[in-house]
Amino acid sequence: MRYKLDRRTDHILVDESQDTNREQWEIVQALAGEFFAGSGAREDRNRTLFMVGDFKQAIFGFQGTDPNEFRRAREWVRKQSSSARFASGMLFADDDDEAAALEFRDLSIEASYRSAPAVLDVVDAVIADVGYERMGLPERPNQHQAHFDRRPGIVELWTPFSVEDGVEEEEGEEGWLGEDARRYASALARQVRSWIDEGPCWRRPSGRSARETS
Structure with a gap:
């Protein structure tokens, strides 16, 4: 199966890399392993692995994710790229198309x-x-x-909400959510409702206000 996938896979794009868990990275590495192991099934292609991620946008613990896995994956690609370039005798051949394909690039936007x-x-x-x-x-x-x-x-910086001692939390469909979180969410909802009702002074490029587009 990996041989067939290798023949059919030229480019891999991993989006939201900061929220990719270890098991998912293992799949990516299994698919991309042959990218750094020579010409592969066909000799007339350059294969690429492109990862897009931002540590600041990580959702810690989401479906077993850990931003450190993104860091480890980048280091794995960096080492694989360096080893492949060195083994091919192209460590300093930056102008060569094949060498450029094996180059690791850490870009920032x-x-x-x-x-x-x-x-x-x-x-x-x-x-x-x-x-x-x-x-x-x-x-x-x-x-x-x-x-x-x-x-x-x-x-706007808002004063943090806190629940006074002795206040009993209500039971119901939202019982899993703490009283302080519910109060804060309600305050946000009221503020957004107020903004929409008042009609902000700024207008969208379409010429309609936030109220008109809500």
Whole structure:
């Protein structure tokens, strides 16, 4: 089966790599192992392994995921690439197409097409204040850059909610959720409802306000 898959597989894309668990990485490594073992089933192709991930977006523990698995997978690819290039005698042949195909490239995209500068500035400030190590990041991230640098935005810091001692939690369909979390979610819902009812001053490119598009 692996032989047949090797003949049919030229490119592997792993999206959301930070949320890929160990068992899933083992499948990826089994499929990509022959990428670094010579020409493979056909000699007229260059095969690639492309992984897209962001440690800052990791959902810790989701379906057994651990961002460290992403880090280990990157190191595995780095070592496989280096060994293949060295074994092929192309360690310094950077201009060669085949050597370029075996090259490991650790790319970073700091530009954000979604968030406003105000939001990205707060994210960078929190990382700088708390420390990237305490946030589970393997290395210091680069500063974010807003692609739409004139997009308006605002960040509000709310006082944390807390439940007073002696308050009994209600039972029901949401009994699995703590009282403090339910109160916080209700406050968020009321605030969003208020924004929609008031009709924000900013408008979308379509010319319609948030209320008109909700």
